[in-house]
Amino acid sequence: MEQQPPQGPDTTAAGPGAPTCYRHPGRETGVRCVRCERPICTDCMIDASVGFQCPECVREGSGTGHHAAAVRPRTVAGGAVAADPRLITKILLGVNLAVFVAVSAAGRPLIEDLLLFGRAYSGDASAGIEGVAEGQWYRLVTSMFLHQEVWHIAFNMLGLWWLGGPLEAALGRARYLALYLISGLAGSALTYVIADPGQGSLGASGAIFGLLGATAVLMRRMNYDMRPVIGLLVVNLIFTFNPWGAIAWQAHVGGLVAGVVIAAAMVHAPREHRALVQYGVCGLVLLAVLGAVLARTAALT
Template identity: 90%
Template sequence: MEQQPPQGQDASAAGDRALTCYRHPDRETGIRCVRCERPICTDCMIGASVGFQCPECVRQGSGTGHRPGAARPRTVAGGTVTSDPRLITKILLGVNLAVFVAVSIVGRPLLDELLLFGRAYNGDPSAGIEGVAEGQWYRLVTSMFLHQEVWHIAFNMLGLWWLGGPLEAALGRVRYLALYLLSGLAGSALTYVIADPAQGSLGASGAIFGLLGATAVLMRRMNYDMRPVIILLVVNLIFTFNPWGAIAWQAHVGGLVAGTVIAFAMVHAPRERRNLVQYGACGLVLLAVVGMVIARTAVLI
């Protein structure tokens, strides 16, 4: 629950005490709303044309009393501020869960149809399953929403909810969706390039690692304590490169690199060239993915 300070009292009490968010008194911050000057944390701050605003000031500015011609509040990356900052995250969760239920009901035929394969089993088209090398590029996308084990989808969806919500609020819906999909595609592409082409791969892990890399970039941009996200990243990399080899580390690395690159461009883009830098970075990552897939396909066919 959100806690509000007593009327007329700033929760960050002045003097020599550290500033704390007026909506979350347990969180220290060095950022103030540019309109009311109350201290706000990362979850509460909303990017404006200059600096950041608190949610109350944004609501007041977008209501009936909003001055004609005034700049509409924007997120840190220049996205539009929305009433539900987790909408895309909820939709992605729903799609992953729906695919999981569908595979659980239909069974192996649907799994084989959506799984990421480099090429047909052992290169034998008569096996009945063709891969990316045979032209089924859609597997690079469908495998991102595919899970077979309960523990697998549980871990990925928890990561999506914890990391995705704050990122969607900070980047805006369109930029956040581009980050998620391109990170997942980059993970699939690197798996296709490096892994055994006859080895199936599935899961949203590439996209989740992209969100993890983006979270690190955003926290660094806001001058927040990096230790929690570094610890989380190290733990995940340890699990990724475990000695049992059951995890497709290629997807994790590909997603992490893509997510970090895209997020850096989104939160550090100069205001006057923001769209060019942000969409240009997304375009370059997509071009790299396509180039990797084409090059690998030329080797396999």
């Protein structure tokens, strides 16, 4: 998925506004080190698990550089480089699988307790399942980890593994977890706002679509070939809006939009105010989700 830049030295003088390699000032480049973000040319960049690194950061990461103890390696979003770059992804997989096993053992009663419902009855509590409009806001979260069919959890967990691992390595654990949870909440909120309040909804699709949107943003930031992720997005949107399947398209769209917004803040925030911008945008998205839920609840009650 990576673009293959031309090899060999570039002796052309750099343009007035173009970034140049920090080791070879006469060479224009669109590639940056994923740790220190310094521009690097094709002769200096070293392939890493995510993107490219400069020679200094590679030496520091291996403990051979004289500044290795002083400089802590960082991801492209400013997060700490972890020894296990898929730890949070593995935990999220485990939680989803554990809930699936519990639901398979307990049956319909547990599904009804965790399912996303808006308002399933009018006046008589015995007429149906209570929902978010009755104050059960936890359903916005529990429905994100709930699956009923084997094919449903299989597709979602494959998407989580394929998309989540590289994103976790690129963003860092805390930022990646924030992206996943807020995207899932945004998907639940849009479903609650738009869908029939008597229609149940479940699945991690909102969070997975958030990861898909974030992957597109990250690949654009790293100057990778966008065609694979665009093709994957188109295929998923076709399945989302197909006329023959009972798919909660609201969760997909809500998660996708939230994922794109949060990822843009994660990878494009200025270094001097990086954490403020990143977590500030996360907070604003959460406020938007809360406002939408409150407004919908007021309308239903």
